[in-house]
Amino acid sequence: MHTRFDVAIAGTGPAGMLAAAACGAAGLRVACLAPVPHAAWGPVYGVWVDDVADAELAGAMAAVWSRVSVQTHRTEYVQGLYGRVDRARWQAILRDRCEATGVTFLTGRLDRVEHGADGSRVIGPDTDVTARVVVQATGSPEGASLFQVAWGEVIEGDLGQDMRWMEFGDDGSFLYAMPDGERVFVEETSLATRVIDLDGLRDRLHARLAKLGLSGGSVGVERCVIALDAPVPGPDRLVRFGSNAGMVNPSTGYLLARLVEAAPVLAASLAANVEGRVEAAGPAAWNALWPASRRAQRLLHIAGAQVVARLSPSQLKTFFAAFFRLPAGTRRAWLADHLGPVELASAMARMPFLVEV
Numbered sequence: 021m022h023t024r025f026d027v028a029i030a031g032t033g034p035a036g037m038l039a040a041a042a043c044g045a046a047g048l049r050v051a052c053l054a055p056v057p058h059a060a061w062g063p064v065y066g067v068w069v070d071d072v073a074d075a076e077l078a079g080a081m082a083a084v085w086s087r088v089s090v091q092t093h094r095t096e097y098v099q100g101l102y103g104r105v106d107r108a109r110w111q112a113i114l115r116d117r118c119e120a121t122g123v124t125f126l127t128g129r130l131d132r133v134e135h136g137a138d139g140s141r142v143i144g145p146d147t148d149v150t151a152r153v154v155v156q157a158t159g160s161p162e163g164a165s166l167f168q169v170a171w172g173e174v175i176e177g178d179l180g181q182d183m184r185w186m187e188f189g190d191d192g193s194f195l196y197a198m199p200d201g202e203r204v205f206v207e208e209t210s211l212a213t214r215v216i217d218l219d220g221l222r223d224r225l226h227a228r229l230a231k232l233g234l235s236g237g238s239v240g241v242e243r244c245v246i247a248l249d250a251p252v253p254g255p256d257r258l259v260r261f262g263s264n265a266g267m268v269n270p271s272t273g274y275l276l277a278r279l280v281e282a283a284p285v286l287a288a289s290l291a292a293n294v295e296g297r298v299e300a301a302g303p304a305a306w307n308a309l310w311p312a313s314r315r316a317q318r319l320l321h322i323a324g325a326q327v328v329a330r331l332s333p334s335q336l337k338t339f340f341a342a343f344f345r346l347p348a349g350t351r352r353a354w355l356a357d358h359l360g361p362v363e364l365a366s367a368m369a370r371m372p373f374l375v376e377v
């Protein structure tokens with residue numbers, strides 16, 4: 021089997037593009053394929069800016085807020101800069117990095133992967149790409165039963181200039197609002213739920229806005245369903261990376277900052293192993309991405325999210341009021357997925373409702 025590429029990456033969302041840029045920087049010959057390789061990313065991505073471990077990407081925000089409020093039983097402000105990712109700039113930065121290191125973009129689709137003695141073939145309609153290792157970053161995970169669900173809209177109106185990060189109502193969902201000049205991106209969010217009720221969230225958002233004297237809009241509607249407990253595939257020749265690989269933080273639904281950290285880890289592992297036995301490179305990358313501590317951490321996050329999904333609206337407020345009383349460093353590390361399993365378990369033990377698990 022002739023292998024022109026060391027790595028073929030399927031998917032050009034954040035996971036695929038970050039992986040491609042990191043693999044290119046690590047000196048690997050990379051092919052990156054998707055049905056529309058440079059299609060604009062869709063979601064309104066938000067991040068805690070300090071969690072983005074890449075100065076250029078951290079600097080590429082469409083807006084940044086230093087006053088970030090949360091409302092449980094009372095309103096308070098949390099420390100940290102929150103940013104709305106400038107998606108077009110992130111895409112341009114990553115594309116430039118890819119082009120600088122010779123990454124080849126191909127129009128194609130992964131339908132199946134066939135493994136051979138010298139490498140693996142990505143096969144799909146009009147697609148037949150061979151590489152020593154294949155990374156699947158195609159999003160759309162299957163097998164989850166717990167979701168973060170949100171209905172978002174861009175509206176005209178004045179909600180002040182603060183970022184409203186988590187403003188609980190009386191129904192168990194919360195408002196997430198990013199003001200931007202005359203417009204505001206507003207989203208009604210169920211943090212962790214087994215029920216995907218987008219229409220219900222839309223109606224709650226409109227009722228909430230009506231109380232504030234604002235009306236919903238039809239511009240920029242975002243229907244958000246994030247799988248929180250998608251299964252993590254085991255070690256395999258096919259490497260999975262991104263939302264399709266159980267990498268979303270089950271406590272928060274966040275993924276981007278984790279991908280920024282994880283892409284160089286993936287690339288370093290592939291670079292170290294790609295010249296060896298082709299069967300070994302995938303499992304080695306899996307071990308680098310999923311050491312036992314990270315798997316334990318994920319189980320704890322899922323256990324916590326399962327409890328959160330069962331809480332009544334009033335219990336949710338109590339839970340998050342306690343969360344925002346945790347020491348700032350602990351809280352930030354929890355959100356950033358930086359607490360090791362021991363620290364995470366001990367922080368969780370300080371939270372109401374979780375200790376009864």
Ligand SMILES: Cc1cc2nc3c(=O)[nH]c(=O)nc-3n(C[C@H](O)[C@H](O)[C@H](O)COP(=O)(O)OP(=O)(O)OC[C@H]3O[C@@H](n4cnc5c(N)ncnc54)[C@H](O)[C@@H]3O)c2cc1C
Nearest residue numbers: 031032033034035063065066130158159244262263275276
């Ligand atoms: C509405 C929404 C809002 C979110 N907001 C945030 C946020 O604010 N902050 C945060 O950190 N996370 C957020 N997330 C979670 C996560 O960051 C996103 O889901 C992110 O887009 C996942 O990136 P990805 O590259 O894994 O998958 P995707 O972005 O889904 O990209 C998948 C890529 O694979 C391609 N593809 C699909 N099928 C194939 C195939 N068969 N062959 C080849 N290519 C294929 C697609 O064309 C696309 O290029 C959000 C998720 C959603 C759904």
